[in-house]
Amino acid sequence: MIKVAVNGYGTIGKRVADAVFAQKDMELIGVSKTRPSSEALVANIKGYPLYIADISKKEAFSNAGIEVAGTVEEMIAACDVVVDATPGGIGAKNKELYQKYGKKAIWEGGEAHELAGFSFNSSCNYKDALNRQFTRVVSCNTTGLCRIIQAINAEYGVKKVRATMVRRGADPGDPKRGPVDAIVLNPVTIPSHHGPDLQTVLPEIDIVTTALVVPTTFMHMHIIQMDLMKNASVERVLEIIKNHPRMGLVKKGLGITSTAELKEYASDLGRPRSDLWESCIFEESVSATDNGELYLFQAIHQEADVVVETVDAIRAMIGEVCDAETSIKITNESLGFSPI
Amino acid sequence: MIKVAVNGYGTIGKRVADAVFAQKDMELIGVSKTRPSSEALVANIKGYPLYIADISKKEAFSNAGIEVAGTVEEMIAACDVVVDATPGGIGAKNKELYQKYGKKAIWEGGEAHELAGFSFNSSCNYKDALNRQFTRVVSCNTTGLCRIIQAINAEYGVKKVRATMVRRGADPGDPKRGPVDAIVLNPVTIPSHHGPDLQTVLPEIDIVTTALVVPTTFMHMHIIQMDLMKNASVERVLEIIKNHPRMGLVKKGLGITSTAELKEYASDLGRPRSDLWESCIFEESVSATDNGELYLFQAIHQEADVVVETVDAIRAMIGEVCDAETSIKITNESLGFSPI
């Protein structure tokens, strides 16, 4: 059993904790929180030992009816691997602690590639993560790009990718961030950082990305165009997507044309938290031209897609499961997950 | 086993179907849909027999990979009780069909009181529904008002209620309705229809309501003020709410101050579809003055609160469970539901 600690039990951390808890080869030894909150209470309800960085706040937790198991340092000392899901920028400061105890650590995409020295996507470079001490799972958007580009590149060869990310403004549970009524260029310069970020995983890909933020709460929408080495057939592309363990097709004829309807579908299917771990590619959008271009829309659930990748990263770093296929299969099956 | 048909498998209908399916004394004999859709596909996946009004559309369903069990008329013929969850106004047209087969029928709050001749809320008038042929479960907003007003009236006597409903603009899965950036007076006149609607259940209550629509997708927010016969104590009011099987307290100290955080909490708790069947009263908002006034905020999940009431209504109309307490207990337990 791999002993896993989740440092930062927020939007990503709580999902990683649930996913780790569901794995037969892993044990969730604890999660951490800095302030009393409904999430901390739910950790108690689920029976996840709750650790806090500043033990002097223990009373504040008690007052809110929340039980604390100990300090974050104790949690780190007891684990084999820590998943750092603290807010972007905080994770870097925690590296010293993980080194002090000689622990393996995974950071999420809010941290820089350089912090871990290695960036991960199950379908692209699982083997390169074997037995590493430090790994970074790339962000939700980059994960979505990695999956489709790697798969298409393997089949047709990709000469150039141009992608636009239309990003949600705030997570569903966030009552503060905006915008309320604006399309925000983020960044206003072209290209955005997503292209170079993809290249930390797939260095050979020529890619230009642009990114905007809009007032929605669930899922980013990607508009992807690729110049291929040879002409693609739509049928074959759809087949590639169908056969991929982390991509799904939003089938035509079901009336789903928006992120709202897609989330509702996940909810109807009984997915926990309505999570879509898979990239959701709109079947009707997949188009190929006779001069080697491929176009498609894909929706990416910002809270979910990296969760399954993180579970695979844990397994790779421990090194007992040596290939991506096996790990992905274990991860998916333990969650009862097969793509839409 | 009570044979239940759900005519209209949309936002409310699909939740009623799931709730009926979970009851030990009920059998879900079928659901209906007019067009192929992701919801129809999910009915298939869940194993709910799917009926359609216009059998000539069967091929369209087949083309979308969806299996059809027969016609709505066949479904009605086979049931003991039909829950009509078709869009507002359509339900009235179905009455003739239900009468033709001599079936018991329940409509939701989008239909007029007169259609059924009786309006229902479990906590207020369960016994009056016993053995009825037709019943209307009042709307989500009215249900939310019924619960708290009945409970406070029983304890203190209510002289006057003033309530404002700040309503969500569109359901989460709806990509069409707005508004995008407007506060809409709906209606612009005062009072709104919610007061008279409450009086179909609690005729003795003096109430004035106002209603607005805002650009959100989940939960209405009620601002409620009551003039009482005697002064209330906040502690006792909180106790009444805690002890109520369909009201819950959003406890202070957990950082929940918005509909977004409340929905996230439901999601974290693992509620199916993140549904909040209970009225969610904000503990910190409950205020009592020394001249007999009571104030509070409550959030009402527009997709969910009537679902449990509908299940009780079915039971009442069959008449084997003769008191509200027992039915509510069965309904709640079969859903694994205890209020937050």
Next chain:
Amino acid sequence: MIKVAVNGYGTIGKRVADAVFAQKDMELIGVSKTRPSSEALVANIKGYPLYIADISKKEAFSNAGIEVAGTVEEMIAACDVVVDATPGGIGAKNKELYQKYGKKAIWEGGEAHELAGFSFNSSCNYKDALNRQFTRVVSCNTTGLCRIIQAINAEYGVKKVRATMVRRGADPGDPKRGPVDAIVLNPVTIPSHHGPDLQTVLPEIDIVTTALVVPTTFMHMHIIQMDLMKNASVERVLEIIKNHPRMGLVKKGLGITSTAELKEYASDLGRPRSDLWESCIFEESVSATDNGELYLFQAIHQEADVVVETVDAIRAMIGEVCDAETSIKITNESLGFSPI
């Protein structure tokens, strides 16, 4: 000519500057900005001398093509009255500067009553502001409450006011603040601070207020209920509103039922920046009961209503115009403003 400086040329400050510029008895001697921005550029285009707090940033302004006239301290030294429209909390820190130069100063509603020791609304207490050194113009919401409550109190006597403020989340030009999809209780406790704030102007009024924030950008919506000393007639209330120089009626029959349509109407009328300086009371909403209650909806333009009050406050503090009616008339006419 009253020499006026506007310290803080943002949402409120730029409107105050334009309004001061339009007055025949006032001279706008300068405005201030901390960073280069489109607003600073517009100050240049309009010919308003632009001052900056930190003169070392002059080059940054030059690089953006913006001319700087000098330091904020120089601007203060040159004025008779300074209007402090800096962000909430900053204004308090500026008091010392204004005292150093012995200048009269006006703060906006983001600052505490105690800072100025006097809170102002033209229609309520103009005379009390005569010749004062320091005055605070109450916030947009409080200004809206002051106008209608004072007017109704004068006619009928007000026993009790209950008001809910449904507030916009972000200003139209703000791409950062939210919420995106939430109704936020702000505060979650009842009452909100608006009641006590009203009492800084109208101390005798018994009032309970509640406040929420929703994802819109223009105008707050107030739901107001008053218990009166005697029964009101709707006709007389409408007349009072029509005759008030700072309240207007959204007439029935024109199809305006939302903040969106109201803003569009202001825009169609050619109002600068689509500003609604008046409280906008919905004619159809005004309702009176035979037990002395009055109900109404009013929309308050958060960027505009305090602007005209601020101009009056300047005039009162200089003391040459001794009554509210005359000042209001001058202010309104110089802006070409008569209420809708």
Next chain:
Amino acid sequence: MIKVAVNGYGTIGKRVADAVFAQKDMELIGVSKTRPSSEALVANIKGYPLYIADISKKEAFSNAGIEVAGTVEEMIAACDVVVDATPGGIGAKNKELYQKYGKKAIWEGGEAHELAGFSFNSSCNYKDALNRQFTRVVSCNTTGLCRIIQAINAEYGVKKVRATMVRRGADPGDPKRGPVDAIVLNPVTIPSHHGPDLQTVLPEIDIVTTALVVPTTFMHMHIIQMDLMKNASVERVLEIIKNHPRMGLVKKGLGITSTAELKEYASDLGRPRSDLWESCIFEESVSATDNGELYLFQAIHQEADVVVETVDAIRAMIGEVCDAETSIKITNESLGFSPI
């Protein structure tokens, strides 16, 4: 004086009416409305004769205090050119009426190219419109594409254009349309119709477009990529834009990175209705690669950009001003318009 009638005094029609009214060589002889509304009242206030299709509704207008000058048919009979700004699809039905009276007519982009047989953009094909009876001014999005593509094509030669339109969900004054919280693929298929629509004006351009709808109210955002015949220089592209009479640069250093800040800037500049008649290209976004690619973001004000084009179309169809440059100059100057 060219006698112009505006049939349909809504979002576009009212702006065209104001723009026509401002031209020295045109006379606005009337506008039309089907129902009493605030817009109809404003037509009265501005002194624009108001005509209605169904004269039996005259009393309804009177009741709302709105004066009616006569029937739409009388208005058509009296004009030289009618601008049809009725809702999409209605305009086609009006063609017969315009033919009956032998009048010249302009439709907006909501109607099909075939209805007029000619599609117009001032900068692209003014001369082809000379003396025509029927003309269609292409939609706001297509107008925005026409301007930049024609200009870049003239300088560098355009091999291929790929453009994504992120569209606003509802106009600012619309309280009904959504979405509230969704990114909607509209259409879900690729390409969208905007490419073929551009080709009605610029038939030689190879273009693929995609389109989405988001919950905002002002301006569409275009992400444009072009493959050019030769490498572009950013400086030269910026110069081309600066020199264009209908394109403006959102300059860097002013802090404008969103549609919200851009609209605020228009408002600060005192533009009527905050209208941005020009395409707004973000200076910092303009990027050129050494393999002949050009990238940029442009914001398009959906209510405004076609207005100035429509005025030019009127002039072209009358035929007294024979070149685009002269007409554009007259139109711009009469509005006091020079691009940002």
